[in-house]
Amino acid sequence: MNATAPRVPDITIPSELLPADGRFGSGPTKVRPEIAQSLADHATDYLGTSHRQLPVQLMVAELRNGIAELLRAPDGYEIILGNGGSTGFWDCATFGLIENRSHHLAFGEFGGKFASGIKAAPHLAEPSITESEPGTHPALVAVDGVDAYCYPHNETSTGVMLDPSRPDDPDALMLVDATSGAGGLHFDPSAADVYYFAPQKALAADGGLWIAMVSPAAVERIERLAASDRWCPPSLDLKIALDNSRKDQTYNTPALGTVFLTAKTVSWFNDNGGLSWSAGRSAKSAEILYGWADASESASPFVQIESQRSNVVATIDFDDSISADALCDVLRANGIVDTNGYRKLGRNQLRIGMFPAIEPADVEALTHCLDYCVSALS
Ligand SMILES: *Cc1c(COP(=O)(O)O)cnc(C)c1O
Numbered sequence: 001m002n003a004t005a006p007r008v009p010d011i012t013i014p015s016e017l018l019p020a021d022g023r024f025g026s027g028p029t030k031v032r033p034e035i036a037q038s039l040a041d042h043a044t045d046y047l048g049t050s051h052r053q054l055p056v057q058l059m060v061a062e063l064r065n066g067i068a069e070l071l072r073a074p075d076g077y078e079i080i081l082g083n084g085g086s087t088g089f090w091d092c093a094t095f096g097l098i099e100n101r102s103h104h105l106a107f108g109e110f111g112g113k114f115a116s117g118i119k120a121a122p123h124l125a126e127p128s129i130t131e132s133e134p135g136t137h138p139a140l141v142a143v144d145g146v147d148a149y150c151y152p153h154n155e156t157s158t159g160v161m162l163d164p165s166r167p168d169d170p171d172a173l174m175l176v177d178a179t180s181g182a183g184g185l186h187f188d189p190s191a192a193d194v195y196y197f198a199p200q201k202a203l204a205a206d207g208g209l210w211i212a213m214v215s216p217a218a219v220e221r222i223e224r225l226a227a228s229d230r231w232c233p234p235s236l237d238l239k240i241a242l243d244n245s246r247k248d249q250t251y252n253t254p255a256l257g258t259v260f261l262t263a264k265t266v267s268w269f270n271d272n273g274g275l276s277w278s279a280g281r282s283a284k285s286a287e288i289l290y291g292w293a294d295a296s297e298s299a300s301p302f303v304q305i306e307s308q309r310s311n312v313v314a315t316i317d318f319d320d321s322i323s324a325d326a327l328c329d330v331l332r333a334n335g336i337v338d339t340n341g342y343r344k345l346g347r348n349q350l351r352i353g354m355f356p357a358i359e360p361a362d363v364e365a366l367t368h369c370l371d372y373c374v375s376a377l378s
Contacts, residue, residue, distance in 0.1 A: 008329040011376045013369050018335065019362035025338025026156050026313050026353045027180060028200040028207060035204075035264045039257055046260060051253055059256075059263050060248040066266035067211060070183060070275055074190045076216040080245035081209055083235070083254055085198040086179040089210035090114045093150075093175060094121050096225050096238035097194060097218065101125040102148040102175075105162070107137045108155035109344060110177060115150070123230060134158050134345055135303050135315070142167040149174050153181030156201070157342040159315035159351060160308050164191040173218055178202075182211075183269060184282040184312040184356050193218040202282075202312055204357035205261035209254060214242075269356065278356035279311070285354035285363040286311040292367040298322050298374055302349060314352045315341065322374055324348045330373050336366065 023030035039047070046055055064079040073079065082092065094117060104115035106129050118127045128146055132138040137160050140151065149169070153176050154161045164176050164187050173193040181187075182195065184202035189195065196212035199205035214222070219242065226232070226239030234240055235251065244251050269278040290309060293299045293316050302315035318324045328339050328350060341349035354363060 008333050009326055009377060011330045011334075011373060013330075013334045013336075013372055017365060017368045017372055019365035019369070020359065021362055022334075022336040023338065024336065024352045024354075024358065024366060026201070026351055029202075029204055029353050029355050030357050031204055031206065031261060032265065032268070032357050035261055035268070038264060039260050042260065047256055049256075051256065052249065056256060056259070057248040059259050060250070060254075063211075063259060063263035063266065064245065064248065066263060066270055067213065069270050070266055070278070071195065071213050072189050072275065073213055074215070077189070078214055078219065078242075078245070079211065080214055080238070080242050081211045081254075082241040082244075082250055083208060083252060084210055085200075085207055086110075086177060086196065086210055087113075088236070089196050089198075089212065090117050092210070092236045092238050092241070093148075093194070094118060094124070095230065095232040095236050096222050097148060097173060097175060098124055099147040099221065099225065101127060101146045102150055103128040103130070103143040103146040104149075105130055105132075105138050105140060105151035107132045107158065107160060108134065108152070109157035109342065110179070111150075111152045111155060114177065118150075135160060136305065137162045137308055140165060140167055142169045147172050150177070152177040152179070153185060153187065153195075154178070154310050154312055156180040156313055158303070158345065159310040159313040160303055161185060161310040161312070162308070163187060164195075166191050173215075173221060180312055180355075183266070183275065183278050184354075186275065186279045189213065199258060199262040199265075201353075202355045203262055204265045204355060206255065206258040208258050209262065211262075265357065281356045281358075281360060282311040282354050284360040285358060286314065288360060288363050288367065289314045289316070289352060289354060292370070296371075296374075298378070299370070302347065312354055314354055315345075315347075316350045316352065318348050318350070320348065322348075322377055324350050326377060327370070327373055330377070331369065334369070336369060
């Protein structure tokens with residue numbers, strides 16, 4: 001062992017306080033053991049078979065139909081998918097959705113990263129970027145001369161959510177990064193033209209894919225830019241992704257395990273009542289955790305404006321008498337993992353995933369474990 005590694009305070013949380021599942025990360029997140037087992041049950045008739053044959057195509061169809069049902073896709077909207085996760089989708093959008101100039105709301109790591117990628121793209125005009133203090137979001141308002149608005153539904157790094165809406169700009173597309181929001185947050189689907197995400201966060205599956213719900217206006221933009229003389233690498237070409245998706249395929253080989261875990265988790269959400277059920281579970285967990293923090297002597301919610309406080313990722317500040325890092329280490333030593341704050345924020349903070357697959361009862365148990373550790377550490 002490294003001699004300079006800090007010692008973890010020796011605190012054992014009584015087992016009756018522990019949650020049934022100790023995974024509270026913000027991505028990758030808890031995968032339901034039942035769904036992982038069902039993948040194992042298909043170890044020989046699904047895994048390791050061709051993605052150009054019926055068993056995998058049917059799974060992609062289940063995923064596309066399930067997402068359309070979960071997100072209540074309006075008439076004419078389609079579900080498309082490809083490889084590369086949400087970061088890969090940013091590159092797709094850089095080539096295939098933004099025509100000339102975009103407007104970005106940057107209020108944390110992810111919104112900021114997309115904006116800087118666009119800034120560096122030689123074929124696009126200098127983007128318009130509005131920032132706000134960490135722990136808040138800027139207002140979404142119309143900007144002159146842009147053809148796309150880009151912002152996260154949920155800023156995973158700071159625990160701020162922003163309800164999608166349309167500023168008064170009928171010709172522009174609304175590109176909503178729902179990586180940590182999709183399935184965990186209520187929204188009006190007609191407010192987005194492209195609602196995109198990766199399945200390793202609110203959808204409790206694994207990484208590597210991007211999935212997008214696209215409006216007829218977005219499809220029109222994709223087709224028009226693909227027909228223009230702008231060069232696009234084929235793996236980032238949204239027209240190719242659209243054509244393949246319509247056949248329940250991907251341009252190149254997807255991770256079959258990820259496709260399966262996503263399709264089955266989405267079916268589980270839908271079988272239980274769809275988005276009102278899945279987002280309702282996150283809302284319940286959020287009520288428990290923020291309620292606990294508000295009542296606690298040493299903890300408080302980082303996000304001050306209640307309507308901006310995320311239902312899927314809670315950021316909880318601790319006062320100076322408690323080291324959030326020590327707390328996090330003690331939790332990990334007791335099987336409660338990935339509660340670390342976002343490093344770059346540099347706060348004395350825990351960040352806790354409250355995605356739909358996480359049992360609200362486990363969030364409740366977590367609050368009891370926090371009480372136990374806080375008093376043991378004070
Ligand atoms: C995690 C995350 C991403 C990046 O997702 P990858 O699939 O790892 O590329 C993008 N946006 C948001 C809001 C995220 O939470």
